[in-house]
Amino acid sequence: MTQRKGRLKAAPTVAILIAVVAAAASLNAQVTFDRILRADREPHNWLSYSGTPFNQRYSPLTQITTANVKNLELQWVWQARSLEKFEATPLVVDGVLYTVQAPNDVVAMDAETGRPFWTTTYAPAPEARTCCGRVNRGLAILGDTLYMGTIDAHLVALDAKTGEILWKKEVASAKERYSITMSPVIVKDKVLIGTAGGDMPTRGQVAAFDAKTGKELWRFFTIPGPGEPGNDTWSGDSWKTGGAAVWNAGAYDPETNLVFFGTGNPQPDWDGRSRLGDNLYSDSVIALDADTGKLKWYYQFTPHDELDYDATQVPLLADIQFRGKPRKVMLWANRNGLMYVLDRVTGEFLHGKAYVKVNWADGFDAKGRPQRVPGMVPTKAGTVIRPHVHGATNWQPPSFSPRTGLFYVAHFENSSTVAVEGEFPRANGINPRQTTMGQINLQNFLNNEDEAYGVVRGYDPSTLEPKWEYKMADITWAGVLSTAGDVVFSGGKEGYFVALDARNGALLWKAALGGQVNAGPMSYSVNGKQYVTIAAGNSLFAFALRGDAK
Amino acid sequence: MTRALFIIGVLCLALPAYAQHETASDIEDGSRVFRQSCANCHGPDGNEIPGIDLGRGIFKTAKTDDDLIRIIQKGLPGTPMPPTNMSDEQAKRVVAYLRSTAATKTTATTVGDAARGKALFEGKGKCASCHRVNGVGSRLGPDLTRIGQLRRSVELERSLLDPAVEVLPAGRFYRVVTKDGATVTGRLLNIDTFTVQMIDTKEQLRSFSKANLKESGFIPSPMPSYKGTFNPQELADVVSYLVSLKGRVN
Numbered sequence: 020m021t022q023r024k025g026r027l028k029a030a031p032t033v034a035i036l037i038a039v040v041a042a043a044a045s046l047n048a049q050v051t052f053d054r055i056l057r058a059d060r061e062p063h064n065w066l067s068y069s070g071t072p073f074n075q076r077y078s079p080l081t082q083i084t085t086a087n088v089k090n091l092e093l094q095w096v097w098q099a100r101s102l103e104k105f106e107a108t109p110l111v112v113d114g115v116l117y118t119v120q121a122p123n124d125v126v127a128m129d130a131e132t133g134r135p136f137w138t139t140t141y142a143p144a145p146e147a148r149t150c151c152g153r154v155n156r157g158l159a160i161l162g163d164t165l166y167m168g169t170i171d172a173h174l175v176a177l178d179a180k181t182g183e184i185l186w187k188k189e190v191a192s193a194k195e196r197y198s199i200t201m202s203p204v205i206v207k208d209k210v211l212i213g214t215a216g217g218d219m220p221t222r223g224q225v226a227a228f229d230a231k232t233g234k235e236l237w238r239f240f241t242i243p244g245p246g247e248p249g250n251d252t253w254s255g256d257s258w259k260t261g262g263a264a265v266w267n268a269g270a271y272d273p274e275t276n277l278v279f280f281g282t283g284n285p286q287p288d289w290d291g292r293s294r295l296g297d298n299l300y301s302d303s304v305i306a307l308d309a310d311t312g313k314l315k316w317y318y319q320f321t322p323h324d325e326l327d328y329d330a331t332q333v334p335l336l337a338d339i340q341f342r343g344k345p346r347k348v349m350l351w352a353n354r355n356g357l358m359y360v361l362d363r364v365t366g367e368f369l370h371g372k373a374y375v376k377v378n379w380a381d382g383f384d385a386k387g388r389p390q391r392v393p394g395m396v397p398t399k400a401g402t403v404i405r406p407h408v409h410g411a412t413n414w415q416p417p418s419f420s421p422r423t424g425l426f427y428v429a430h431f432e433n434s435s436t437v438a439v440e441g442e443f444p445r446a447n448g449i450n451p452r453q454t455t456m457g458q459i460n461l462q463n464f465l466n467n468e469d470e471a472y473g474v475v476r477g478y479d480p481s482t483l484e485p486k487w488e489y490k491m492a493d494i495t496w497a498g499v500l501s502t503a504g505d506v507v508f509s510g511g512k513e514g515y516f517v518a519l520d521a522r523n524g525a526l527l528w529k530a531a532l533g534g535q536v537n538a539g540p541m542s543y544s545v546n547g548k549q550y551v552t553i554a555a556g557n558s559l560f561a562f563a564l565r566g567d568a569k
Numbered sequence: 570m571t572r573a574l575f576i577i578g579v580l581c582l583a584l585p586a587y588a589q590h591e592t593a594s595d596i597e598d599g600s601r602v603f604r605q606s607c608a609n610c611h612g613p614d615g616n617e618i619p620g621i622d623l624g625r626g627i628f629k630t631a632k633t634d635d636d637l638i639r640i641i642q643k644g645l646p647g648t649p650m651p652p653t654n655m656s657d658e659q660a661k662r663v664v665a666y667l668r669s670t671a672a673t674k675t676t677a678t679t680v681g682d683a684a685r686g687k688a689l690f691e692g693k694g695k696c697a698s699c700h701r702v703n704g705v706g707s708r709l710g711p712d713l714t715r716i717g718q719l720r721r722s723v724e725l726e727r728s729l730l731d732p733a734v735e736v737l738p739a740g741r742f743y744r745v746v747t748k749d750g751a752t753v754t755g756r757l758l759n760i761d762t763f764t765v766q767m768i769d770t771k772e773q774l775r776s777f778s779k780a781n782l783k784e785s786g787f788i789p790s791p792m793p794s795y796k797g798t799f800n801p802q803e804l805a806d807v808v809s810y811l812v813s814l815k816g817r818v819n
Contacts, residue, residue, distance in 0.1 A: 115774050129766055129776030135768050136758045136774045180772055183701075184817065378596050 213265025498539025686810025
């Protein structure tokens with residue numbers, strides 16, 4: 020009896036205390052949309068796929084500089100229990116790092132040590148199919164909730180403290196060959212996500228869900244239906260299964276409330292005879308009203324594509340001086356070998372030019388439509404087309420430094436494909452393995468420069484002229500990070516993680532990681548120490564300055 | 570009942586080859602695998618499919634442990650029982666666990682009312698001050714949203730009356746004192762030679778380097794016994810409520 024009294028007396032006090040501290044803690048941990056928008060105010064965190072909704076993948080941290088980057092030292096490695104490519108960029112919120120173990124396990128770990136807090140295993144449905152690896156590129160966070168798209172085309176919400184799955188919604192049917200590999204985009208109280216599957220007979224779409232409940236709020240199909248503008252750019256019923264998937268991160272501009280996504284190839288990929296016309300809005304950037312999902316403008320990079328030139332690069336927004344005037348632009352290095360400056364408010368084409376060897380297009384008309392070179396189409400005998408079907412660049416995220424004003428892109432140079440009518444494009448040259456997809460493990464590299472090589476280049480966004488180049492032997496599927504210490508980080512298939520001088524591209528430091536780099540670097544800090552992470556092989560590596568280094 | 574006992578008897582006679590190798594840790598492993606792979610369909614007590622009561626040795630077709638192992642691995646064609654990729658050893662451990670449960674009672678003594686139990690859970694019991702169900706309550710203790718899928722009613726009843734008897738690995742509590750004198754307690758998430766990770770009483774994910782700690786170690790679970798708090802009917806009501814928690818309800 021005494022015991023009972025004692026416990027009853029103590030219990031409410033304990034409960035109140037716990038409730039009070041829980042409320043306080045939870046307030047501290049809330050990642051509000053305002054924090055995501057102004058992530059530059061808290062450079063110790065990394066709150067969205069490319070750092071901010073502008074996708075500049077630029078860290079304002081300054082501890083690591085061009086002078087001391089040579090003193091970077093491995094702090095920890097986290098090995099994923101996965102044999103898939105590691106394409107995810109982690110998020111970091113106040114010392115906790117969140118990432119995805121492919122295909123769809125979510126992991127929370129201590130950002131200082133890489134030791135796990137929790138792992139939530141998500142088993143995708145057996146019918147889940149992806150074109151190019153059972154991969155995931157990362158999470159989104161809002162409040163105390165993490166969001167992940169899955170390869171069985173679901174959107175999953177998880178408690179960031181415990182990993183508990185709060186809800187999951189089917190975005191599209193995995194049985195109908197839809198999947199999701201991109202990181203979701205947070206806009207206000209909504210989670211936006213698109214569907215992959217554009218190499219199969221699908222119809223691309225982006226949908227918005229209520230972040231709290233998972234209720235669908237709007238859906239935009241990237242191929243217009245009958246009666247909608249643009250449906251007449253597809254012959255017959257080809258619009259129903261024309262692809263135009265959305266499988267990479269989007270950007271958001273709060274001034275116009277527009278959200279931007281790149282769209283994928285029209286389907287069938289390498290044979291346009293069954294889908295005559297421009298095939299809108301495949302290979303385009305679409306600007307949607309974030310509240311309603313209504314299309315505000317679009318720009319099509321590759322009309323009537325027959326070479327699988329997905330425009331699913333990460334849209335990068337920047338405010339730059341363009342021809343003597345401040346301009347709100349979107350910078351885009353496209354898989355088709357052309358680089359663009361668009362007005363992100365109106366979609367106006369401002370400037371474009373080839374940034375690698377391109378032979379299918381020769382300039383643009385007044386409205387920015389690429390001028391096709393006659394004969395550069397798939398033929399029975401095969402036509403050598405540049406760049407390669409995998410592109411000049413692909414999904415890997417680029418970077419922009421407001422300090423240097425340069426646009427940093429990791430891409431291939433000299434790549435090409437033999438386009439054959441009605442067939443999967445063939446490799447060009449004597450080495451059929453050239454410019455193949457990224458893999459986990461290192462491979463011996465046997466190509467010469469004429470068959471393609473990898474570069475990181477710093478481009479002047481107003482002229483699209485390269486200011487510098489860092490050249491690699493093999494091609495690269497790595498993203499790029501720039502920092503306020505004027506260091507650019509990147510890597511490639513050779514498995515090196517490199518630090519370059521952001522102003523001239525000089526190699527300052529490198530580490531051999533023993534596996535291919537198929538992800539973008541990011542940076543954060545904990546307890547005053549700046550870290551840089553990169554995934555290579557199936558592991559995530561974190562580097563920081565040696566303890567005694569300045 | 571007689572038939573069930575007979576089947577159990579037959580099974581026990583048929584299984585000495587495995588029994589002699591079983592250890593407590595084999596059974597715990599089997600329990601874990603059962604909860605992860607079998608309880609979704611069979612329920613935590615193994616009795617949610619009509620005509621089958623795994624925890625009491627009542628099967629539709631299996632006669633021996635070898636039969637059970639084969640069914641676990643290859644499934645039963647034409648039924649919802651799917652094949653698994655379990656190794657021989659894993660399947661043996663599941664069978665060892667099932668046999669161990671036959672020796673314990675599988676249901677709470679009094680029939681409870683889940684709706685009343687929910688009210689007690691949220692009110693008199695103050696369970697939500699440490700536990701979370703469907704996104705409501707504290708994250709400090711183990712989340713109970715799926716507890717009815719994971720634990721048998723007898724185990725839940727025992728946890729309410731004698732919480733210290735069995736604390737699952739994911740429910741252990743830990744305390745650290747840093748060199749500057751701060752004391753932090755919480756539910757342990759991971760421990761290694763050099764570091765400790767936990768969720769603390771403020772529901773923050775915390776990580777400590779042992780080099781920065783003055784003291785560290787396990788502490789008893791703060792889960793109180795409800796022996797004197799709930800009468801037998803109330804206890805049965807709470808157990809019924811917990812058993813009814815089979816996953817997220819949106």
